[in-house]
Amino acid sequence: MSFGRTELGPEAETQELMTAFGTFIETKYGGDLEALSTCEEEIFSFEVEWSDLCADPIIQGYLGDSLDHFMTIAETVLNDRFLHFMQRPCRLVLRLNGLTEDHKRKLDSLRMRDRRKLFTFDTLVVGRTPPLGYLQRASYACAAKGCDYIGQINQRLARQRESPGHCPKCAERYLAGLEPEEREMAKRFLPRPSYRMVDEELRYIDVQYLSVMDVNPDSEGPWSLGEHVWTAVVDEDFVDAYPVGSLVRLHASVQVDHLPERTFDKDTRRVMVLRVEGIEMLDEPATHFDEVTWTSEPAWR
Ligand SMILES: [Zn+2]
Structure with missing residues (x-):
């Protein structure tokens, strides 16, 4: 007899996660749901602390490689539970907050083996697309x-x-x-x-592609920039909320996507795209780049 984790089928696993997350939300965040009952926004980012999720014996088992699956199921449960409190139409978007130092990573160090993993990146927004529908x-x-x-x-x-x-x-x-x-x-x-x-x-949901670069605290200026420009996708109420010049900490999972400009279906080349699950402000936005002492030549100028 094995004392390891019981192997469950996909449906039983989903049910287990739904029950666990429902209990989690009502015990730990019930007060927040109540406070949001009269929320005037149509879409609201609902942040849960990473340490709270990891402290739950069942939920923590779903935070590894299947984060996408977890976020989808958990957000559905969150909105189901919110229905008891909601007095005007409002949809909650599940966001992650407070990831640990262990999650810190440089964009420029990302490789294909990092796909599906969750990291925290300190970045500067250097470009963005218009809002898109997905x-x-x-x-x-x-x-x-x-x-x-x-x-x-x-x-x-x-x-x-x-x-x-x-x-x-x-x-x-x-x-x-x-x-x-x-x-x-x-x-x-x-x-x-x-x-x-x-x-x-x-x-449909709203999405937007952001171009982001690593920023590092620097002794000569406030920040210095990394080497490459990376792509991050934000959705819902994050769309158009972070203009060029924003200094942000992104909690994001690494996804693999086709090259945006691919011209034939079977193109095997892939790019890494960050799927943003939470954002914290790092610093005042650099609204005028001239006021920032860049220690490396920004590629986007
Ligand atoms: Zn039929």
Whole structure:
């Protein structure tokens, strides 16, 4: 008998995390939810302390390589629990705060083996795109006659839009009455599915790409800059909140993405993109770059 962590299936694991995070939010942050009941913002960044998450015996097991999964599930639970308090429409965006010194990392030292990991970076915002929309969830209705199946697919940032596979309702009709062996065979020859997108059920969120560089405290000026320009993606209420010149500490996980300018589908080159899960101000923004004593020549000038 093993005393290690019990292996759970994906659904049981999700359920375990949902229950644990629900209890966590109500015990540790119930007061915050209550205080936000009359929040006038439509979208509000809800910060949880990293040390609180790590102190929970169940939650801490979900903070490793599957951080993306954790953030998605936890944010859903957060908003579900908030419904009991909410008096005017407001959506909470889960943010991480107070990561430790152990998470500190230089952008310029990032490599592919760091993907999916969470770090803290001290950065200067040197550029940004206009706000962009990102299709977060799409709904597809089966186009077969008399079928009412609607499938929802969560989309990933900067990927080709994914559509559902075979319609389960149509497949069931097609396979009905077949013997088990015949079913297995027939499953391989299901008619090609056809879907239409349900426009009313598309869910978009706002995103923005920031160009950021390492900043290091410097004896001769306030800060000196790193070598390369890196890309970070912010969403929701972080969009347009950090102008060029902002000195910010980013809590972000490392994601791998296609080259933005790729011209053919099978291009195997990848870039690292930071997915921002929390932001703290480092210093007064450098609104006039001339007032800042740069000790290295900034590449963006
Ligand atoms: Zn169907």
